[in-house]
Amino acid sequence: MLPAKPPVVESVTNWSLRHRAAAILGWLALVALAWAVGAFAPGTDARSTPAGDAGTGQAVLDRQSTREPFWENVLVQPRSPAATADLVSTLTTSGAVADVRSQVSADGRSELVTFRITGTGTEIRSHLATATAAVGTVAARHPGIRLAQAGDLSVSGAVDQSIKEDIKRSETRSLPLTVLILLLVFGSLVAAAVPVLLAGTTVFAAFGILSVVDNGVPVNSATSAITLLIGMAVGVDYSLFFLRRAREERAHGVDESIRIAARTSGHVIVVSGLTVVLCVTGLLFTGLDNLRGLTVGTVLVVGLAVLAAVTVLPATLSLLGHRVDGGRIPWLGRRRTRSRFWAAVAGVVTRKPALWSGIATAVLVLLTLPALGIRLQDPAPTESLPRSVPVIDAATRMQEAFPGITMPAHVVLWNTRGGPVDTPAVRQAIAALTAETPKPAVVVPVDQALVVRIPLGGTGNDETASRTLTTLRETLLPRTVGRVDGVGYAVAGRTAEAHDFTAQTLARAPLVVGFILLLAFVLLLVVFRSVAVPVVSILLNLLSVGAAYGVLTLVFQDGFLAPLLGFTPYGGVLGWLPMFLFVLLFGLSTDYHVFILSRIRERRRSGVPARQAIVDGTASSSGVVTSAALIMTGVFSVFLSLAAIEYKMLGLGMAFAVLLDATLVRGVLLPASLSLFGERLWPAQVPANCPASSPGGLAIPK
Numbered sequence: 001m002l003p004a005k006p007p008v009v010e011s012v013t014n015w016s017l018r019h020r021a022a023a024i025l026g027w028l029a030l031v032a033l034a035w036a037v038g039a040f041a042p043g044t045d046a047r048s049t050p051a052g053d054a055g056t057g058q059a060v061l062d063r064q065s066t067r068e069p070f071w072e073n074v075l076v077q078p079r080s081p082a083a084t085a086d087l088v089s090t091l092t093t094s095g096a097v098a099d100v101r102s103q104v105s106a107d108g109r110s111e112l113v114t115f116r117i118t119g120t121g122t123e124i125r126s127h128l129a130t131a132t133a134a135v136g137t138v139a140a141r142h143p144g145i146r147l148a149q150a151g152d153l154s155v156s157g158a159v160d161q162s163i164k165e166d167i168k169r170s171e172t173r174s175l176p177l178t179v180l181i182l183l184l185v186f187g188s189l190v191a192a193a194v195p196v197l198l199a200g201t202t203v204f205a206a207f208g209i210l211s212v213v214d215n216g217v218p219v220n221s222a223t224s225a226i227t228l229l230i231g232m233a234v235g236v237d238y239s240l241f242f243l244r245r246a247r248e249e250r251a252h253g254v255d256e257s258i259r260i261a262a263r264t265s266g267h268v269i270v271v272s273g274l275t276v277v278l279c280v281t282g283l284l285f286t287g288l289d290n291l292r293g294l295t296v297g298t299v300l301v302v303g304l305a306v307l308a309a310v311t312v313l314p315a316t317l318s319l320l321g322h323r324v325d326g327g328r329i330p331w332l333g334r335r336r337t338r339s340r341f342w343a344a345v346a347g348v349v350t351r352k353p354a355l356w357s358g359i360a361t362a363v364l365v366l367l368t369l370p371a372l373g374i375r376l377q378d379p380a381p382t383e384s385l386p387r388s389v390p391v392i393d394a395a396t397r398m399q400e401a402f403p404g405i406t407m408p409a410h411v412v413l414w415n416t417r418g419g420p421v422d423t424p425a426v427r428q429a430i431a432a433l434t435a436e437t438p439k440p441a442v443v444v445p446v447d448q449a450l451v452v453r454i455p456l457g458g459t460g461n462d463e464t465a466s467r468t469l470t471t472l473r474e475t476l477l478p479r480t481v482g483r484v485d486g487v488g489y490a491v492a493g494r495t496a497e498a499h500d501f502t503a504q505t506l507a508r509a510p511l512v513v514g515f516i517l518l519l520a521f522v523l524l525l526v527v528f529r530s531v532a533v534p535v536v537s538i539l540l541n542l543l544s545v546g547a548a549y550g551v552l553t554l555v556f557q558d559g560f561l562a563p564l565l566g567f568t569p570y571g572g573v574l575g576w577l578p579m580f581l582f583v584l585l586f587g588l589s590t591d592y593h594v595f596i597l598s599r600i601r602e603r604r605r606s607g608v609p610a611r612q613a614i615v616d617g618t619a620s621s622s623g624v625v626t627s628a629a630l631i632m633t634g635v636f637s638v639f640l641s642l643a644a645i646e647y648k649m650l651g652l653g654m655a656f657a658v659l660l661d662a663t664l665v666r667g668v669l670l671p672a673s674l675s676l677f678g679e680r681l682w683p684a685q686v687p688a689n690c691p692a693s694s695p696g697g698l699a700i701p702k
Helices: 008-018 020-040 052-062 081-092 122-141 150-188 189-213 222-246 254-286 289-308 312-325 339-350 353-373 390-401 424-434 463-479 493-526 534-555 577-605 608-639 645-681
Strands: 071-077 095-102 111-117 146-151 409-415 442-446 449-452 487-493
Touching: 008 020, 008 289, 008 312, 008 463, 020 189, 020 312, 052 409, 052 449, 052 487, 052 493, 071 081, 071 122, 071 150, 071 390, 081 095, 081 111, 081 122, 095 534, 111 122, 111 339, 122 146, 146 150, 146 390, 146 487, 146 493, 150 189, 150 222, 150 390, 150 608, 189 222, 189 289, 189 312, 222 254, 222 312, 222 390, 222 577, 222 608, 222 645, 254 312, 254 442, 254 493, 289 312, 289 577, 339 353, 339 608, 339 645, 353 534, 353 645, 409 463, 409 493, 424 449, 463 487, 463 493, 487 493, 493 534, 493 577, 534 577, 534 645, 577 608, 577 645
Parallel strands: none
Antiparallel strands: 071 111, 071 146, 095 111, 409 449, 409 487, 442 449
């Protein structure tokens, strides 16, 4: 039965229409408050804890009263004893470093000078600058010799700087692209500006709140970038859905058209936003700190986008009235409530649904096949950024001459009974350990603990390094340090962290996937009151995700189109990306699915036969869904122009999956699949004479 009182979304919209100033000023006040709290609230950023054994080692180091020192390396190439001696002498007398040492490469063509940065707190950066200046001075005295510096601080500094530049580029490039697509959709400067302003204020507010959340939940650069990306995409999409429906119903008057949009598209937005939020919470089952930050950022920005779409957007549209079409551009944004193209496509595929379902499914399965050989592996810094970055070029050259030197394992040793661990027995065990590992190994005291830095060989994150890490953990440490009574040990470092992160992600994947599938099934079952709808939706979503995995593997692991996209493949796919894509794409795919199905169901409730309802619903919704997908694709594809390969992967995976989902899947496979069910798709008790703009279109039954 239909609810006796207006649904919540319509009630909220009615309030916004009656109190336009309060709704608009209230939203602006919320945005300003979020910014102010984020800018001025006290607190320190939370640190993430790595997974597994690496997390154990890092936790031990965090408990020490002093921190592990930073080490830098300078490559001398070609080998020059004179230049090396000059460098060692200059660094030693600089007062900024200690433990200066040198070694010769296996082929005898290169030398490596390593040193520890001294000092604490702000002194560290100052001493790094002094050491870097000293290296530059020596290089000037030996113009024929390459002196290239890379180490703990210089590499991390280059990565941080690249991330900041990438985020800034994504901000400046995504906005003009979004405005251009909206101009093509609406043909009006004012109508195009409204979604952009709402999405921009949504992201602004989300970042302010994230600044406070960061005191308790780790929020890294990836979280910031993804929050920006998703915020702009869903903020514009939700506004687009609402605004397009309001324009379609303009004949009923401004405010009444907004009420109809609230009863139909407004419900879709709330259900879709809720779906995305609940799907993303599935990442919490991984138990990984970094994914907790991603979850919070996504939930915040999507929740704020939904709030804006059902409160300040109706008030703004009511205030603008017919002026929303101001600044019209000729020949653009013609008001069509029905897409001729998608109507023709739906008409063709519904006449022979089995054939077209088979063809579309075969295409998606073919795209999925490369994913069968996917290898989850995080890139090393030298693989993440291009060699045009001087520090990355230096680290790459070091890696070639001294394999594993830029990403050593950090073997953490501690006294399980408390107190210092540095004893003669431990030193003897360390000597036995380092006699069987790649050279050079460095022993570093950290308060009461010890850290043994051991190169793993290879690139630091490849199969060679992984095998060495496994041997170190399972064989070498147990038979050396493990035999000393009262000594605990764990292997940390970048390689170990990436390995343990991927291992925990894979171990928890069944929980995450099971949660998402069950959630999607129950939610769609409740909304549409049909078993066939969630079954079809889940199968189509799985095909979309599989195709995205296949393309990611083909492009980034196998190197297809690598020169065009400006990266060098390293033989793997980012460890956390498939899980994140699965969760987010399932939410966004269901978003489009709900929107199209709601229009099909509206037509069925008005008494139209099933096949015609599918054609009409697809024709009236696929156009706006395709427009929304183009906006998302445009925003995501901006990441392909960034420097870091991780962002390129994220951008391509999301852009391709969203575009594929909104065209082949929702425009061809969905209507064909629904036609196979015919009249069985909806339960018999659904009334056939309910008006097309009925508030019951998506109301969840009580």
